[in-house]
Amino acid sequence: MKKLVIFPPVDDLRLQRIQDAAQDMVVVNAADQATADEAIVEATAFFGKLTPQLLARAKQLDWVQSPTASLEHYLFPELVAHPCQLTNMRGLFYDVIADHVLGYVLMFARNSHIYLRQQMQSRWAPVGGEEARADFVNGPGQVNAIDRGALHLADCTLGIVGVGSIGGEIACRARAFGMHVLGVDPVRREIPDVLPEIWPIRQLPDLLASSDFVVIAAPHTPETEKLFSTEQLQQMRDSAYLINIGRGAIVDLGALTTALEAGQIAGAALDVFEVEPLPADHPLWGMENVLITPHVAAASPRIAERHTETLLENIRRYINGEEFLTPADKEKWF
Ligand SMILES: NC(=O)C1=CN([C@@H]2O[C@H](COP(=O)(O)OP(=O)(O)OC[C@H]3O[C@@H](n4cnc5c(N)ncnc54)[C@H](O)[C@@H]3O)[C@@H](O)[C@H]2O)C=CC1
Numbered sequence: 001m002k003k004l005v006i007f008p009p010v011d012d013l014r015l016q017r018i019q020d021a022a023q024d025m026v027v028v029n030a031a032d033q034a035t036a037d038e039a040i041v042e043a044t045a046f047f048g049k050l051t052p053q054l055l056a057r058a059k060q061l062d063w064v065q066s067p068t069a070s071l072e073h074y075l076f077p078e079l080v081a082h083p084c085q086l087t088n089m090r091g092l093f094y095d096v097i098a099d100h101v102l103g104y105v106l107m108f109a110r111n112s113h114i115y116l117r118q119q120m121q122s123r124w125a126p127v128g129g130e131e132a133r134a135d136f137v138n139g140p141g142q143v144n145a146i147d148r149g150a151l152h153l154a155d156c157t158l159g160i161v162g163v164g165s166i167g168g169e170i171a172c173r174a175r176a177f178g179m180h181v182l183g184v185d186p187v188r189r190e191i192p193d194v195l196p197e198i199w200p201i202r203q204l205p206d207l208l209a210s211s212d213f214v215v216i217a218a219p220h221t222p223e224t225e226k227l228f229s230t231e232q233l234q235q236m237r238d239s240a241y242l243i244n245i246g247r248g249a250i251v252d253l254g255a256l257t258t259a260l261e262a263g264q265i266a267g268a269a270l271d272v273f274e275v276e277p278l279p280a281d282h283p284l285w286g287m288e289n290v291l292i293t294p295h296v297a298a299a300s301p302r303i304a305e306r307h308t309e310t311l312l313e314n315i316r317r318y319i320n321g322e323e324f325l326t327p328a329d330k331e332k333w334f
């Protein structure tokens with residue numbers, strides 16, 4: 001008989017829904033390490049935080065469900081070598097993170113990142129300068145410095161690195177704002193009317209050279225680690241903004257700091273960092289053209305329910321021997 005072990009344990013409400021979905025299975029919601037150690041021996045399925053110690057005890061495990069989308073901290077060599085199928089929690093965050101990204105884009109386009117700081121100091125200082133403001137008050141007969149200080153989104157190009165569930169939704173939202181959208185991804189999943197052509201990764205330099213906003217929505221994998229270093233930042237326009245909601249390890253933070261200090265790019269918005277929390281003395285905190293959010297791009301009251309639905313759907317498919325909703329490739333880390 002199939003047996004699912006959950007550790008750390010889930011709350012009673014979630015457990016009831018899991019038990020309803022897994023009626024033909026034994027479900028052990030392990031309250032402590034000793035219970036998990038004992039239950040894993042005969043487990044066929046596991047949901048939660050797997051460790052090398054737990055895996056070493058398992059005799060017939062054939063499915064492991066990770067509680068996160070990203071797998072770089074979940075995987076360990078014994079799990080990669082193990083024949084079990086791994087599934088992850090990707091695909092839940094598409095609209096939530098796309099909203100977060102468009103929030104960054106709008107802030108930069110409207111200079112809100114600067115005005116917010118000025119507001120804290122009761123400072124009235126239009127980007128572009130006082131002289132330009134006087135022009136504007138006299139009547140906007142010509143494009144002045146204030147006008148030039150803002151971006152017109154319909155004239156802008158947004159390039160997406162990793163056009164999966166989150167990247168695809170960012171593309172749709174950016175298009176709705178009239179932006180031109182580009183994307184690179186090793187898998188080609190065109191979005192009609194939004195992103196009719198997805199470029200292979202070798203065209204990343206073309207995307208970097210053509211984009212006003214570059215958004216990283218890819219997972220951390222052996223291929224994407226430090227994908228953004230000095231060379232890639234130099235390939236970006238000096239007027240362009242880098243946005244990273246994928247994983248911190250994809251961007252070399254030292255190279256990014258140098259590029260920002262040198263004015264090689266216009267700014268950056270970051271939700272994820274090589275080291276989290278970002279150390280309090282890091283120079284990025286003090287930069288006017290940098291937006292920092294503390295790994296909260298996925299925050300939404302909807303996510304817990306989607307998380308549970310993905311788990312229940314994978315349980316249903318496991319019982320019926322169907323292909324999982326979110327299968328992961330252990331070698332590729334996503
Ligand atoms: N900031 C946050 O709170 C969160 C961040 N994430 C990150 O977002 C990532 C993407 O999530 P989803 O869109 O749901 O996953 P997904 O699996 O639907 O999309 C990932 C896309 O990245 C592509 N990709 C893989 N290797 C690539 C490479 N070398 N270059 C460019 N693209 C590559 C894949 O082909 C896929 O299309 C996750 O792996 C995770 O790291 C996910 C959830 C929350």
Ligand SMILES: O=C(O)C(=O)CO
Pocket residue numbers: 067068069070089295298
């Ligand atoms: O699931 C993930 O990978 C996340 O980053 C959740 O915030």
